[in-house]
Amino acid sequence: MSSPCLSSILTHANRTMYQTGIADVRPQQPSVLPSINTLQISSSAYSPGQWYRHINPYCWTADNVLEWISDHVETTKFDASTLSLAYCAMDGPALCQMNLEEIILVFGTQLGLHLHQSLEEHKTKFELSGPELSETCQLLDNFLDNLNFPLLSTIKFGEAEEAVNKREFEYRDDCNFTSLAVEPKTPLGDSEYLSDSEYSSSSNSGTFDSSSFDSLESGSGESDPEFCYPPISKVHIKTEKGESRLKRPRGRPPKLSREHTSSIYDNQKKKKHAPRGTHLWEFIRDILIHPERNQGLMKWEDHREGVFKFLKSEAVAQMWGQKKKNSSMTYEKLSRAMRYYYKREILDRVDGRRLVYKFGKNSSGWKIEEIGMGM
DNA sequence: CCTCACTTTCCTGGTT
DNA sequence: GAACCAGGAAAGTGAG
Numbered sequence: 001m002s003s004p005c006l007s008s009i010l011t012h013a014n015r016t017m018y019q020t021g022i023a024d025v026r027p028q029q030p031s032v033l034p035s036i037n038t039l040q041i042s043s044s045a046y047s048p049g050q051w052y053r054h055i056n057p058y059c060w061t062a063d064n065v066l067e068w069i070s071d072h073v074e075t076t077k078f079d080a081s082t083l084s085l086a087y088c089a090m091d092g093p094a095l096c097q098m099n100l101e102e103i104i105l106v107f108g109t110q111l112g113l114h115l116h117q118s119l120e121e122h123k124t125k126f127e128l129s130g131p132e133l134s135e136t137c138q139l140l141d142n143f144l145d146n147l148n149f150p151l152l153s154t155i156k157f158g159e160a161e162e163a164v165n166k167r168e169f170e171y172r173d174d175c176n177f178t179s180l181a182v183e184p185k186t187p188l189g190d191s192e193y194l195s196d197s198e199y200s201s202s203s204n205s206g207t208f209d210s211s212s213f214d215s216l217e218s219g220s221g222e223s224d225p226e227f228c229y230p231p232i233s234k235v236h237i238k239t240e241k242g243e244s245r246l247k248r249p250r251g252r253p254p255k256l257s258r259e260h261t262s263s264i265y266d267n268q269k270k271k272k273h274a275p276r277g278t279h280l281w282e283f284i285r286d287i288l289i290h291p292e293r294n295q296g297l298m299k300w301e302d303h304r305e306g307v308f309k310f311l312k313s314e315a316v317a318q319m320w321g322q323k324k325k326n327s328s329m330t331y332e333k334l335s336r337a338m339r340y341y342y343k344r345e346i347l348d349r350v351d352g353r354r355l356v357y358k359f360g361k362n363s364s365g366w367k368i369e370e371i372g373m374g375m
Numbered sequence: 376c377c378t379c380a381c382t383t384t385c386c387t388g389g390t391t
Numbered sequence: 392g393a394a395c396c397a398g399g400a401a402a403g404t405g406a407g
Binding site: 336 | 381382383384385390391
């Protein structure tokens with residue numbers, strides 16, 4: 001259940017950090033989750049007393065739960081004197097474990113029904129985010145960590161600004177991800193073939209080093225054996241100049257066992273019938289529908305029409321590669337996959353505009369009505 | 376084991 | 392010349 005929690009944290013963290021007009025950021029807020037007061041003060045989007053609409057109930061603190069209860073006590077004109085505060089000392093996860101009977105037992109029929117209905121509504125609302133989005137959030141989290149940015153899941157509200165200052169983090173909208181590459185890294189085993197720059201005109205030497213994603217996942221700096229292309233199927237070709245060169249065969253090299261890799265994907269692997277991995281277009285969509293999370297990677301050109309643009313194409317490609325455990329993913333390859341969506345009408349062509357795509361009639365989940373931008 | 380959908384990789388040629 | 396776009400071809404992956 002980290003996704004919705006992370007999503008709310010992300011949302012507020014970004015609001016706190018990037019809205020320069022907000023001057024009353026609380027520097028010493030002790031809670032990981034924003035306090036009710038902080039939310040009310042720092043975000044005009046939240047009307048007082050309605051903060052819980054924007055936070056996953058599973059992420060509510062005991063204080064949050066108490067606030068939620070008292071809000072309902074007020075609206076139902078319930079006699080709060082009959083309530084024991086001891087019943088209200090549970091946090092969000094504990095609250096979410098309760099069924100209707102238990103809630104009624106604790107809060108009585110009148111208030112209990114009201115609370116249960118409200119709770120179910122909030123739970124349902126945040127469950128819509130789905131596991132794919134959770135993964136995307138995890139990737140974004142890793143991505144930000146890679147940028148020496150305070151992990152969103154660890155940001156304490158109000159401390160973000162301080163953290164940014166301490167780390168001298170210089171994130172701006174025009175942040176150049178490609179400049180973050182530590183070393184131009186030849187994909188493992190690629191020395192068997194031509195280097196990226198040799199065999200592909202589109203591969204850029206300054207590509208964002210996704211190996212840092214790998215190290216985040218594996219917990220070590222060691223190379224992921226999965227990306228060791230076996231030294232087979234070498235093809236010698238003659239260039240125009242006549243020299244014999246090694247050329248990679250067409251198609252993708254076979255994957256090696258993932259036995260020794262540990263990652264956030266392990267859970268998925270353990271499932272009997274793992275759901276098909278998130279499709280590329282869904283991955284893109286998930287980044288887009290939460291612009292406050294995408295850190296300037298992509299943006300809507302025309303949300304109503306489904307037109308969007310890559311701002312950091314290589315960075316998005318690296319994130320996709322990270323998700324698919326493929327350190328050699330590039331925008332060139334990603335865009336090829338995108339173009340295949342034209343045929344299936346998941347994407348529509350946008351002529352004459354670079355890095356601009358449009359969702360087609362066979363895509364879903366991005367429309368303003370679908371994602372409820374009013375929240 | 377096979378099929379199929381999806382994705383990745385390579386490539387050539389064109390455009391911005 | 393670099394970056395991007397378009398799309399054919401071949402092949403890997405995983406679900407069913």
